[in-house]
Amino acid sequence: MKVHEKSEDSVQGSLDGGRGIMAAKMRVLGIETSCDETSVAIVEEGERVLSNIVASQVDLHARYGGIVPEVASRHHVERFIPVMCEALASAKTTLDDVGLIAVTNRPGLLGALLVGVSAAKALAMALRRPIVAVHHLEGHLYSAFLADNTLYERLPLVALIVSGGHTQLVWMEGYGRYALLGATRDDAAGEAFDKGARLLGLPYPGGPNLSKLAEGGDPSRISFPRGMISEGLDFSFSGLKTALRTFLEKDQGATSLADIAASYEAAIVDVLVAKLRRALQATGAKTACVVGGVAANRLLQRRMRAMAVEEGLHLVMPEPTLCTDNAAMIAAAGYWRYRTCGADALSFDTLATAPLATFQLA
Template sequence: MGVATVLGIETSCDETGVGIVADGRLLGAALASSMDEHARFGGVVPEIAARAHLESLVPCLDAAFADAGIAPRDLDAVAVTSGPGLATALHTGVAAAKALAAAWNLPLYGVHHLAGHVAADTLEHGPLPGRCVALIVSGGHTSTLLLGDLARDPIVHLGDTRDDAAGEAFDKVARILGLPYPGGPAIDRAARGGDPDAIAFPRGLLGAGPDFSFSGLKTAVARLVERERRPLADVAASFQEAVVDVLTRKAVDACRAHGVRTLVIVGGVAANARLREVAAARCAAAGLALRVPPPALCTDNGAMIAAVGDLLTTAGAEPAPLTLPITPTAPLTRATCPA
């Protein structure tokens, strides 16, 4: 089909996101976060997140339509995150998307959350090349992926974390250091002015294949803090450098191993300033093109889900039935979740 205008809804965790995309362009978006409500617990509480989605979804829909300057009659499809994520949170978004698709007589697409992170980059840098490697780094996932056509082709996993995801390690280490939740931004700030070479923290599985491991690094930080007093900025910077070193080396190695010339880094941790800096330097040295979305598109948002819906609609993908289930532990094999 021709140009489609797609509404995207994201409620997999603690952000309520709504976005509207047409022909690869972001027309309007709105976002509400319940992060402050979870901060005192040191992590996301599913029941609090679900209630916040219920309260925020309609205002976000209204705001996104106002931002885009269009009405529901201008839409061609509805896309929604149906997995992975918190079950109670996913239920809220999927139920809303089903109701809207039925009421407006529109096709419905169940989108894989991580495919949404990849598609977010297209809103800033245009269509992805025919083949590329994506490094997904978030609170729950760390993977290198070999991508073809995101709407049509299977997604091939080149490497995955064996334990903690990178974002999870940031959160846990921030707690060890007495920094607030979420840990990624807190450590990024604390590391400024610190010496990234002050402490030789371990690089898990570096040189031992494509998979990732950050559990040992987290333990090394905890033992150091118990054993001796070091400047907070140095500990934060050295920890961050260990994570960034492993992520960028393995991502560049994956590109070389598969003859790919473009690396795309996405997910919440992709907003980290040091990761972006080191990735840019290493990709330049290796002759690779680097694509990273702006920080606002790295964290969870509805625009990225609408972007996948746009690709699926344009590709003529089969819509999901109105019985679309949630899939809290959906494996990433395609841009859509099982219907």
């Protein structure tokens, strides 16, 4: 993998091109196309969001009950330029004012990633601007820094990254200094929400629709299992999904769907809260963040905030627009990557899978 190679030509381009950009506050153009959202953002100095445009494909994929990679890739191609133009206009800026290009290059749907990466490389070459390749999960981490720009003063921290494809506990000491504390052994929490919604007959997107239904239900009505809740820092949600299927087969419609949804949601949230609490106690960290698409879940937000008060923690949970996939978080992560590591060579790879952190905290 070549993402850590520096490009002297790209760095020099940022120094002498585009109206003295390095002397002013750096504006980063972020690009995110890892799944089914086409997003472009302009972020200043890694912390001030000037624009963050997201074109969702939810309506396109709803007819299939899930994301179709080929459909997602084709629509990224169609939507990228209009989304970029809207982001620039909303930020009242032009491409000449952009000092850095940041793009998600891993992990995600390979075809979708390639659309954003190809566009980013073309822009970097045409504008003679430096470019940085950003890990998608690192972007989620930096959504918390957009929500609270004092976080760098509060390191180290423990982050719960919880989304459709990822559930991880990560220790963070600084940019690029991450350790994996725990991860799911099977389904991610977002997958558990989506698969549970499918079993309940709810439309796509499953997770948000299940949570909406759960708001009118009794979370104590059914005692679903809390997988691995008393063991270590890893997660497991596959048993919960099986328990739901078994319950529905036996129940035959006797219990209201709202009660089932509420009980199922509570089982997922209980585990997430318990694991983050255990990670914080084990590491002694007093700062935590919860990021990723599932962090927009209202029950999870309430429970996490209550836990933070009980433990005396500084907790950051970004607003919902920063929880789901978006380019502002990629721009923020890219800014700090550039400051720490410099620019990447234009030959960097695009990868469908790549871990954010591969070592355990001692």
